[in-house]
């Protein structure tokens with residue numbers, strides 16, 4: 001990871017670069033700030049910059065042996081510590097090294113590390129990754145050897161707040177009596193949960209939420225989203241890329257559900273039973289969970305269209321596409337049918353949740369919509 005690959009937080013970047021350039025590397029650093037802003041990426045860029053043998057104008061070269069090892073996550077003097085989960089087959093609490101393969105896969109997946117996504121790598125229900133006390137013995141062992149290729153050993157420690165007191169006390173010892181030429185770079189979403197005695201001994205660097213323009217720029221380049229849509233997703237993402245990616249998903253779902261909704265209404269209005277049968281099986285093919293979400297979406301859109309008739313835009317929560325459709329469609333949703341339509345969708349939702357046959361339920365919905373649109 002090179003510094004220039006990481007969007008935003010330029011002041012923090014420069015402070016880290018200066019530390020290395022001026023040979024003022026502390027024993028322990030803490031990058032703190034909200035999640036989804038690239039703190040772990042920044043820690044990795046710092047480690048790579050320290051080890052790069054061909055530094056160029058405030059960044060690592062990306063090409064020397066050390067840089068290549070860093071990019072492959074197998075630099076010999078860099079250690080990763082991250083929360084893990086004790087699986088049923090394990091006799092003793094695990095350490096980070098037990099899950100290195102998963103960790104590499106996780107980091108390859110993107111720059112913004114999401115603990116909830118990491119938790120899914122353990123294939124265990126309700127898993128809550130933590131750092132166990134066994135981690136410190138393993139770390140002590142590694143640190144007591146001399147470095148192999150470079151002056152510095154670097155420990156990149158993701159989420160030190162996920163550690164119990166016993167483990168924290170062992171870490172505290174390592175920070176109080178530091179090994180020479182060893183740097184801990186900790187990355188925390190919730191520094192308040194770190195043992196105060198540790199917190200007070202580390203050099204802290206605060207990283208800030210990304211600007212909406214940064215978030216939109218990242219979405220445009222990683223997901224080829226058009227600039228207007230990227231900006232509107234950025235507006236509701238709070239400078240947090242993890243939120244932004246979740247919001248894209250919601251947006252994609254809404255687009256798909258919107259198409260299903262429009263098709264249903266159009267075909268029902270035209271009384272095209274044969275096409276509605278096809279609509280019904282297409283909807284079934286989405287799978288139960290998404291069918292349920294569709295009916296929730298449909299209920300919302302019926303309400304919004306009813307409200308649309310009152311000409312009070314402040315009360316309407318629809319995106320551009322949805323309100324464009326409402327211009328022609330809203331007049332069909334009136335006092336006479338609004339409640340009944342909602343009832344039909346709500347009953348479908350309950351039936352599908354109760355394992356009823358989707359095709360039957362969906363077609364039944366379509367027929368009722370035909371009747372209600374004409375009433």
Ligand SMILES: [Zn+2]
Pocket residue numbers: 051052053054055060061062063064065066067068
């Ligand atoms: Zn290099």
